[in-house]
Amino acid sequence: MSGKGSKGGRKDGKGAAAEAPPARVSTVKEIAAIAKVSVATVSRALQRPEVVSEATRQRIHEVVKRLGYTPNALARNLRTARTRLIVALLPDIANPFFSEVIRGIEQVAHENGYSVLLGETQGSVVREQAYADMVAARRADGIITMSPRVPAIPIQGRQPVVNACEYVKDGQISSVYIDNVAAAGVAVDYLAMLGHREIAFVAGPPSSPICVDREQGYRLALQRAKLPVHPGLIVTGDFSIEAGERAVEQLLAQGQSFTALFCSNDEMAIGAMRALSSHGLSVPDDVSVVGFDDIRFARYTSPPLTTVAQPKNALGREAMSMMLELLSDAEVPPRKRVLSADLVVRGSTAPRRPA
Amino acid sequence: MSGKGSKGGRKDGKGAAAEAPPARVSTVKEIAAIAKVSVATVSRALQRPEVVSEATRQRIHEVVKRLGYTPNALARNLRTARTRLIVALLPDIANPFFSEVIRGIEQVAHENGYSVLLGETQGSVVREQAYADMVAARRADGIITMSPRVPAIPIQGRQPVVNACEYVKDGQISSVYIDNVAAAGVAVDYLAMLGHREIAFVAGPPSSPICVDREQGYRLALQRAKLPVHPGLIVTGDFSIEAGERAVEQLLAQGQSFTALFCSNDEMAIGAMRALSSHGLSVPDDVSVVGFDDIRFARYTSPPLTTVAQPKNALGREAMSMMLELLSDAEVPPRKRVLSADLVVRGSTAPRRPA
DNA sequence: CGATTTCATGTAATCCATTACATTGCGGCG
DNA sequence: CGCCGCAATGTAATGGATTACATGAAATCG
DSSP: OTTOTTTSSSOOGGGOSSSOOSOOOOOHHHHHHHHTSOHHHHHHHHHOGGGSOHHHHHHHHHHHHHHTOOOOHHHHHHHHTOOOEEEEEESOTTOHHHHHHHHHHHHHHHHTTOEEEEEEOTTOHHHHHHHHHHHHTTSOSEEEEOSSOOOOOSSSSOOOEEEESOOOSOTTSEEEEEOHHHHHHHHHHHHHHTTOOOEEEEEOOTTSHHHHHHHHHHHHHHHHTTOOOOGGGEEEOOSSHHHHHHHHHHHHHTTOOOSEEEESSHHHHHHHHHHHHHTTOOTTTTOEEEEEEOOGGGGGSSSOOEEEEOOHHHHHHHHHHHHHHHHHOTTOOOOEEEEOOEEEOOTTOOOOOOO | OTTOTTTSSSOOTTSOTTTOSSOOOOOHHHHHHHHTSOHHHHHHHHHOGGGSOHHHHHHHHHHHHHHTOOOOHHHHHHHHTOOOEEEEEESOTTOHHHHHHHHHHHHHHHHTTOEEEEEEOTTOHHHHHHHHHHHHTTSOSEEEEOSSOOOOOSSSSOOOEEEESOOOSOTTSEEEEEOHHHHHHHHHHHHHHTTOOOEEEEEOOTTSHHHHHHHHHHHHHHHHTTOOOOGGGEEEOOSSHHHHHHHHHHHHHTTOOOSEEEESSHHHHHHHHHHHHHTTOOTTTTOEEEEEEOOGGGGGSSSOOEEEEOOHHHHHHHHHHHHHHHHHOTTOOOOEEEEOOEEEOOTTOOOOOOO
């Protein structure tokens, strides 16, 4: 019985003159007709092979393969009310920090049969909302947002939203992020340990809780080191390279004296280093610089940047895992997951030069 | 008659007394029932308002708005056989060159009601094919690929594929790219003009036609400058920063003497600069370095990198425009669009130091 | 041996919006 | 006056798969 196989009987496949050799956009119906079974059986053979008898299953699979049939995902999705698509919302794709988080998301998504829809918002609330509405329109199953604003999805029931890298106080949103207070603290502790007493800080936009946390970490570390918090040493930037340059210009213009500078992200640190050296100040001899994120280029600045390494890939992977959990089980409560970040010491920091 | 509305009549729905107020996931049917019209009219009021009478249209829109109704995109897509999704296939999201191209794609897509599905392949043919199959499964309308391999989509008829940044000889695929021969030539001409006579070249993977072109441009420029093409001065890398470092190591290990180095992309140039300086060679005093792409960080290396600026955003925008054209008009023939690239002179190049 | 499961498969409802075609009512024209 | 055409709307087919329920046959049980 089992020995027969497909070899025997008749000439296989493409030689069939009368049949339609080029694969048309076949449907279940066609497959069913050719395999002489009902559409239900075809669907079952593909979805839950174990409920179909061995013989029928093989026959169907053979036909499916021969015609190159792929079930129409739209029809399936309509029926199952699942698109297996999630939107990754982020302010800026060109930011290498986000690209690496996205990659983590994409990996886990892919491992689980999901795909990632890219939603760059450029900070626009309108676009953010437009992507959120895609979930309402059943074009996507959920949203992972990397901005501190979490859009409301106009559906009833639980919001399929995960906040990655950022978080909001609201207890209803699942989030994955690092302990920014602690991470910033470690960086500043290290600078203090090197003997620096005037440590400047380039903050991020205060609208984002994580930026507030990083500043908080900075302040607490200064306290631990018994150093005064000098408001003149704190400047705010918007995470761009240019903001880092401007921050240094501003500090210098104000005549602030400082021997160390902690920036809320690597790009601002890169800008800061550029501005420092164009003012004839050497990094790290005159000023030590520490960044945040550990983007790929941090290793290749000159000098290589000392920075707080966020587990970018893990943040993305964890965010997507939480999303899968949310989607599969309507009961799981929202949760916050806090990962840890480590200081990576490279060449942009040095002991304070004895004056 | 029209004034009554839904408030009056009877208790709504399935007997759930307290339920009603929160907006359920309404459907056309519901809207139709409430607005006292047929589903067809509702659909028309939303799709082609001009064919519906003023009064009806307003009534329907009011109900739609009140219930926060959004048509189910899956159902619509099934019917219209369009997902308004396109896949952007690229080897590596973390590469800033691609992120900026993607951004261009995303912009045009968004302007035209399309969304971008992210397909990172990590160079895997399997994943490439998996994304191509999504088009066959009607999960996406087309593919923009940024790799030199163009996957075959198992559908009959024209392939909805656009090749961006790369291109294949095959005349069937629409492509947007720059004139790599000319662009590389300009860079090398410039080095020659600065007096360099031993110009090394870090090539990209020869499997990609654009890399072959860049090498060709290098060779032609050397000929124009009446300089010999020395095989020992050509090394191949894989576009990574590390490959740039290795390339320099190799050149130095072989005892090659060179005063200029042209790299097939900026990341390899960054790696090369790092390797040169760690060997005590100064850029640009000892060796001039030129990159390719002009990624955002090129401006912030030290010294700032002289490089060939690809119109990244335009490449993306143009690719998506071509895709829209392909999708809307089954007749347009595939075409190749060649954009131009300019040399951006920064600090990593200098006249050859008189020996 | 008749009754009850169990297994494999078939029939038809369902998901929800779009749209071809049918219908109705009304003003215009010969 | 009767027919035509147009405007507005309704009815029902359609897209393609999934799946609840039904059916028939074989297997198991008392």
